[in-house]
Amino acid sequence: MKNISYKLLTLFFVSVFLSSCGNKENHSENDGNSRDKEEQTTENEEQHEEGEVTLNQQQFEALKMKIDTLGLRNMSAYVEANGTLEVPPQNEAAITSVVGANVTSIKVIEGDKVEKGQVVAYLSHPNIIALQTDYLNAYSNSELSKKNFERQKKLYDAGVGSGANFQKAEAEYKSSTALVNGLGAQLKILNINTTSVRNGSIAQQIPLRSPIEGFVQKVEVKTGQYVEPQTELFEIVNTHHVHADLMVFEKDVHKVKKGQKVTFSVQSIPDSELTAEIYSVSKTFEDNPKAVHVHAEIENKSGNLIPGMYIQGRIQTDSALTKALPESAIAKEGNKFYVFTVEKEEKNWAFKPIEVITGEKDGNWIAVTFSEEISNNTKFAYNNAYYLIAEMKKGETEHSH
Secondary structure (H helix, E strand, O other), X not given: OHHHHHHHHHHHHHHHHHHHHHHHHHHHHHHHHXXXXXXXXXXXXXXXXXXXXXXXXXXXXXXXXXXXXXXXXXXEEEEEEXXXXXXXXXXXXXXXXXXXXXXXXXXXXXXXXXXXXXXXXXXXXXXXXXXXXHHHHHHHHHHHHHHHHHHHHHHHHHOOOOHHHHHHHHHHHHHHHHHHHHHHHHHHHOOOOHHHHHOOOOOOOEEEEOOOOEEEEEXXXXXXXXXXXOOEEEEEEOHHHOEXXXXXXXXXXXXXXXXXXXXXXXXXXXXXXXXXXXXXXXOOOEOOOOEEEEEEEEOOOOOOOOOOOEEEEEEEEEEEEEEEEEHHHOEEEOOEXXXXXXXXXXOEEEEEEEEEEEEEXXXXXXXXXXXXXXXXOOEEEOOOHHHHHHHHHHHHHHHHO
């Protein structure tokens, strides 16, 4: 009986010991799992701070993200005005023929640069040759009349010549001189050297020369073509003096004055923004539409500006330097507006939203003010603001679950 009781007691203590060891192992495993979860949570918090959006370098490049610091921009009240690029009248020239003639050769094509006095074409016609012959005959007769006049003057002065003969010789000499001068002026207009003609050299063709420096805008003639007098054959434009010619409607005229700045875009040159300054405001209205011409000198000209191009402009009537960001840098969430500052750069990019108050809009730029002080070195995302805020909200949803 005693032996049985001893065996039962021993079995009880062994069971208690084993149970105790099992509980210790379970506690050790649970403690290990808890530590692992805590470390993992801490690591995740380090990698993704709450309220930030992260992009890897591949995402950054795929989105074509633009990053820059906040600058000051002239945000202004402005008058919208459309128009065209023009040049002053003195910088345009039409080349015509003063006589009817045939075009024997053309020396330029549209787009060529020409200097003042450069030959652009040659003309030929029998009338041109006849005019030189008439000049040569008139000059020869004038020389004879001159000698006769000088002889009659000597006789008259000596008292042995007739006064009537002297007066007749004087009249003939003046008449022949006038004829020579008239024909010589015509030859000069035709770019024919009168000295060469007096020496017996008759030009078979005459040159047409450019009266100004510039570029050939139009060629409206063909080789061999007969052209009537005063027919426009070539158009030359000096684009160095191209300017913005804007039309301002009656209701806005009182706001516009000399010296104001103009920003405008050229419809045929995408993504271009040019600046100009008003130097002249017309004092008369055009009838259709009822508007005045406003001329502005372009400050940042390029070689692609051609007279006649259509432009869309804004005349700054009142301006102030203020902090501004592109429209694509601002996202609206509810009743609030946000921009994103760059918290981390290179490879692992991080962006943080900051609330802003928006102000005046000028083109694609919007004035912004901050509730907190922003360092001058702070960089901002200049585009994809709505994408970033969507990613931030998605990350917050995943974090809550």
